[in-house]
Amino acid sequence: xxxxxxxxxxxxxxxxxxxxxxxxxxxxxxxxxxxxxxxxxxxxxxxxxxxxxxxxxxxxxxxxxxxxxxxxxxxxxxxxxxxxxxxxxxxxxxxxxxxxxxxxxxxxxxxxxxxxxxxxxxxxxxxxxxxxxxxxxxxxxxxxxxxxxxxxxxxxxxxxxxxxxxxxxxxxxxxxxxxxxxxxxxxxxxxxx
Numbered sequence: 001x002x003x004x005x006x007x008x009x010x011x012x013x014x015x016x017x018x019x020x021x022x023x024x025x026x027x028x029x030x031x032x033x034x035x036x037x038x039x040x041x042x043x044x045x046x047x048x049x050x051x052x053x054x055x056x057x058x059x060x061x062x063x064x065x066x067x068x069x070x071x072x073x074x075x076x077x078x079x080x081x082x083x084x085x086x087x088x089x090x091x092x093x094x095x096x097x098x099x100x101x102x103x104x105x106x107x108x109x110x111x112x113x114x115x116x117x118x119x120x121x122x123x124x125x126x127x128x129x130x131x132x133x134x135x136x137x138x139x140x141x142x143x144x145x146x147x148x149x150x151x152x153x154x155x156x157x158x159x160x161x162x163x164x165x166x167x168x169x170x171x172x173x174x175x176x177x178x179x180x181x182x183x184x185x186x187x188x189x190x191x192x193x
Contacts, residue, residue, distance in 0.1 A: 011056045027073035034076040109155035
């Protein structure tokens with residue numbers, strides 16, 4: 001297309017999720033890309049002509065801080081640390097969870113979001129000291145995703161399932177509490193004597 005007809009796109013977002021789990025050479029390999037805000041093609045072919053302006057690009061990189069990243073790499077980043085409010089600030093913690101859930105599940109009932117958040121908070125409080133990571137945002141979103149798939153759009157059934165799934169919330173990290181869930185049956189089944 002002629003340069004006069006060229007309209008750059010509004011922008012591009014590149015997500016590099018959990019970079020700390022990638023090969024240890026990857027952050028250093030990205031230094032030139034981050035410094036120049038562009039990729040160089042190995043054969044040297046231009047992506048745009050000289051009179052065309054590239055669209056702005058936002059590179060989002062996430063890390064669980066499981067391994068230290070090179071200082072030169074971190075200096076080229078704007079770091080945002082997402083830290084949940086403490087468990088002692090119950091209302092703030094519940095609000096923090098539900099705000100994030102609304103971005104993922106905008107049509108889910110606020111009652112379901114709140115009840116699930118309360119369950120996660122209760123489970124966090126019940127975790128034995130020194131047993132590792134406690135349930136948090138990831139487990140909360142997993143729980144909501146399960147409810148959404150089990151009973152899409154049916155808040156009453158989602159709440160029923162939430163009560164049935166609640167005993168299993170800690171199973172990922174705390175196998176010693178598995179027996180807590182054994183007494184609960186599938187809500188689709190008739191109660192058995």
